[in-house]
Amino acid sequence: MAADGGWGWMVVVGCFMCNFVLFGMNRSMGIIYVLLQERFEASATDTALAASIFLCVRCFGGKVIRPENGSPSATNVVLAIVILGVYVGVIRFAIC
DSSP states (O other): OOTTTTTHHHHHHHHHHHHHHHHHHHHTHHHHHHHHHHHHTOOHHHHHHHHHHHHHHHHHHHHHHGGGTTSTTHHHHHHHHHHHHHHHHHHHHHHO
């Protein structure tokens, strides 16, 4: 029996699925771009901003969480970031 009780593989599968979905969304943005532009009748700049923010948050989110990794407050930092992201997402979709 593994030291982690066998849950290590579940973590690997979860990380794989997260990256699979995020990279898939990132790579398919060129296809979705035209649809978003037509659906929201937005300019090219506004439509490209959505993809840029998605990539920026994904890349720099690790820089925010990494210094707290291993401390007892790491859960609180991650929870605060998730809650902030949910509020921003809800407000953004409510405006559209």
